[in-house]
Amino acid sequence: MNNHLLSVDNLVKYFPIRVGFFQRPIGNVRSVDGVSFNVNKGEMFGLVGESGSGKSTIGKILVKIYNPTEGTVLFKGRDITKLTKEDLGFFKKEVQIVFQDPKSSLNPRRSIKSTLEDPLIVHRIAKNERDRERIIRNLLQMVELSPNYMYKYPSSLSGGQRQRVAIARALTVNPSFIILDEPTSALDVSVQAKIIHLLQGLQREFNLSYLFISHDLSLVRTMARQTAVMYLGKIYEIAPTERLFSMPLHPYTRTLISSVPVVFKEEQQAKPTKQSWGGEIPSPVNPPSGCAFHPRCSLADDICSQQLPDLVEVMRDHFVRCHHVSFNMQSVK
Amino acid sequence: MKNKYILEIRDLHVHFRVYEGISRVIDGVFLYIKKGERVGLVGETGCGKTVTIKTVMGILKIPPAIIPSGEVFLDGQDILRMSQKKLLQIKGTEISMIFQDPMNALNPVFSIGEQFYDVIRFAQQRFSNDEKLSRKGIRNKMISALEEVRLPDPERIINNYSLELSGGMRQRVLIAMALVNNPKLLIADEPGTALDVTIQAQILDLMNKLVKTKGISVLLVTHNLGVIRETTERVYIMYGGQVVETAPTNVFFENPKHPYTQGLISSVPRFTGGEFAKGIPGTIPDYIKAPSGCRFHPRCNYAMPICSQKKPLLTMLESGHYVACYIYTGQEDQNE
Numbered sequence A: 001m002n003n004h005l006l007s008v009d010n011l012v013k014y015f016p017i018r019v020g021f022f023q024r025p026i027g028n029v030r031s032v033d034g035v036s037f038n039v040n041k042g043e044m045f046g047l048v049g050e051s052g053s054g055k056s057t058i059g060k061i062l063v064k065i066y067n068p069t070e071g072t073v074l075f076k077g078r079d080i081t082k083l084t085k086e087d088l089g090f091f092k093k094e095v096q097i098v099f100q101d102p103k104s105s106l107n108p109r110r111s112i113k114s115t116l117e118d119p120l121i122v123h124r125i126a127k128n129e130r131d132r133e134r135i136i137r138n139l140l141q142m143v144e145l146s147p148n149y150m151y152k153y154p155s156s157l158s159g160g161q162r163q164r165v166a167i168a169r170a171l172t173v174n175p176s177f178i179i180l181d182e183p184t185s186a187l188d189v190s191v192q193a194k195i196i197h198l199l200q201g202l203q204r205e206f207n208l209s210y211l212f213i214s215h216d217l218s219l220v221r222t223m224a225r226q227t228a229v230m231y232l233g234k235i236y237e238i239a240p241t242e243r244l245f246s247m248p249l250h251p252y253t254r255t256l257i258s259s260v261p262v263v264f265k266e267e268q269q270a271k272p273t274k275q276s277w278g279g280e281i282p283s284p285v286n287p288p289s290g291c292a293f294h295p296r297c298s299l300a301d302d303i304c305s306q307q308l309p310d311l312v313e314v315m316r317d318h319f320v321r322c323h324h325v326s327f328n329m330q331s332v333k
Numbered sequence B: 001m002k003n004k005y006i007l008e009i010r011d012l013h014v015h016f017r018v019y020e021g022i023s024r025v026i027d028g029v030f031l032y033i034k035k036g037e038r039v040g041l042v043g044e045t046g047c048g049k050t051v052t053i054k055t056v057m058g059i060l061k062i063p064p065a066i067i068p069s070g071e072v073f074l075d076g077q078d079i080l081r082m083s084q085k086k087l088l089q090i091k092g093t094e095i096s097m098i099f100q101d102p103m104n105a106l107n108p109v110f111s112i113g114e115q116f117y118d119v120i121r122f123a124q125q126r127f128s129n130d131e132k133l134s135r136k137g138i139r140n141k142m143i144s145a146l147e148e149v150r151l152p153d154p155e156r157i158i159n160n161y162s163l164e165l166s167g168g169m170r171q172r173v174l175i176a177m178a179l180v181n182n183p184k185l186l187i188a189d190e191p192g193t194a195l196d197v198t199i200q201a202q203i204l205d206l207m208n209k210l211v212k213t214k215g216i217s218v219l220l221v222t223h224n225l226g227v228i229r230e231t232t233e234r235v236y237i238m239y240g241g242q243v244v245e246t247a248p249t250n251v252f253f254e255n256p257k258h259p260y261t262q263g264l265i266s267s268v269p270r271f272t273g274g275e276f277a278k279g280i281p282g283t284i285p286d287y288i289k290a291p292s293g294c295r296f297h298p299r300c301n302y303a304m305p306i307c308s309q310k311k312p313l314l315t316m317l318e319s320g321h322y323v324a325c326y327i328y329t330g331q332e333d334q335n336e
Helices: A056-064 A085-094 A112-122 A130-140 A147-151 A159-171 A189-208 A217-223 A243-247 A253-259 A264-268 A302-306 A323-330 B048-059 B086-090 B112-123 B135-148 B167-179 B196-214 B225-231 B247-254 B260-267
Strands: A004-019 A024-040 A046-048 A068-076 A095-096 A178-180 A208-216 A226-231 A234-241 A312-315 A318-319 B004-017 B020-032 B038-042 B067-072 B095-098 B186-187 B218-224 B234-239 B242-248 B313-317 B321-322
Touching: A004 A056, A004 A208, A024 A056, A024 A208, A024 A226, A024 A234, A046 A112, A046 A217, A056 A208, A056 A217, A068 A208, A085 A095, A095 A159, A112 A130, A112 A147, A112 A159, A112 B321, A130 A147, A130 A159, A159 A189, A189 A217, A189 B260, A208 A217, A217 A243, A226 A243, A226 A253, A234 A243, A234 A253, A234 A264, A302 A323, A312 A323, A323 B247, B004 B048, B004 B218, B020 B038, B020 B048, B020 B067, B020 B218, B038 B048, B048 B067, B048 B095, B048 B218, B095 B167, B112 B135, B112 B167, B135 B167, B167 B196, B196 B218, B196 B225, B218 B225, B225 B247, B234 B247, B234 B260, B242 B247, B242 B260
Parallel strands: A046 A208, A046 A226, A095 A178, A178 A208, B020 B242, B038 B218, B038 B234, B095 B186, B186 B218
Antiparallel strands: A004 A024, A004 A068, A226 A234, A234 A318, A312 A318, B004 B020, B004 B067, B234 B242, B242 B321, B313 B321
């Protein structure tokens, strides 16, 4: 029945705020607050949202850097929060992550070779030194770096090259699922284009699945098949990417897309109208009641501030969390 | 009118003396900004954008920097040959700057009001004693400036510290500070990059409206081409310490000429979809052993023998559109 590679159900992560000598908790940062989505095999799933929306926290939960407060994460049918020690080894071979800033995610005191070697040793992939070196050579070629780079240190590489090494490190264990947490936001556009091209090529070659976390909407448009829009720890709209951009329904999605400074004329024409009064993102410690976007929303009325709307499927595969949109769509039907 | 241009940079060269030798970072930059014009300066990391604006602001550290040749005029006054005292008067009054990261541009140990007060009082030094504003006058000026950037409750904000404000609010405070003395030129170094897109859109919108009503010229430095399209009238593209192309913004995006510019524009992902470009092969040059001639030639698909021998000069293609590339100029008629 269920052929999803990854399925996240009602994921919740609260970070307690502690004060004083006894570290008394006085509240929670509701970083992720009830998120559900599925990723199919060989699919690229996009997760967009502004800072503080909880998208990176989800990425970190998925590689078990954090444990969720509530909810389940099924990877290949197994709950990753309740893995046995043997299963954990399997899981870490299957799921890898590429971080945002290659400068701080690579150890400056280790050569590229020693960085790439570790996973091979831990997971007993290569038998001996020579075998490891052969694999590393292949890996570097895969990310379009010369094999000589294995003797270099991160400090002598450029940003784009470092990110290639970070991608190679994720590929060492031959994973089936890679989490890309803003992999190109620290890079220039021409370098970004090259990295994205590489990632797309690798995806086709190895039938990888990606969770692509980004705040750059145009980039998600080119990368992902499905996209979820997050705001203050909740998904407010989830749809096939093309539909999301050609027909955004939630006022927040519309505001977000119309805020992107664009380069081309056809993009300018394709922009939806803004549906926001401006204003800033509220604090996740004390989110607004009801729909979290209502203080900034130009459609908001009484019900929005009282009741949290459900994530409703308004069209096939297109889910929206908005009182007004789902009401309108139902009356059309 | 005596000076048509508020800022003129003519053939600027900036070198740095480093351990390995001399790093020729800026290699002949020309840049002109008319009065009231909003100009964008685009380029990728390490192309010399920041060094250029630091030179203009007079905050470049000399040494290690050396300026072997070049001229920078701000409204007819030669900045490079100005006394330190004069330069200090110009900074913050005739020319002001908004920095990239609003988190670090404000001092966390002074309240917003204290910092703002200094900015206004500093500009008052030029006036005689009767023209100077009183403490109360400065305070009123401060509050009206904060109202102008649409900050709610400015009376409260002047007693706040920067840590108590959000990123968007801090950037608004910085814009208010930069514009309070009615400068002639505003240099904005990636004013929205550190902020979220919805906040960035608000900030850019606000900045645009304010400079338009006040008639301030703007030099917007960024690597985000979308921001350039939405806020400027003319664009300069830098690569490897040289200006490779300049054009009115709409012409530039319709019809980019230089191979580097074409590669750069096609690298931008579009939200309307479509085929995604491969980016530009190679990496940015090493400034100690910079490529001879056109600095882009090792990465260029159209490189000809002359490209590595002689530096191409900016040549006019059509009104206002200049390109430094031999494809368009031919090899013989090389003149300004």
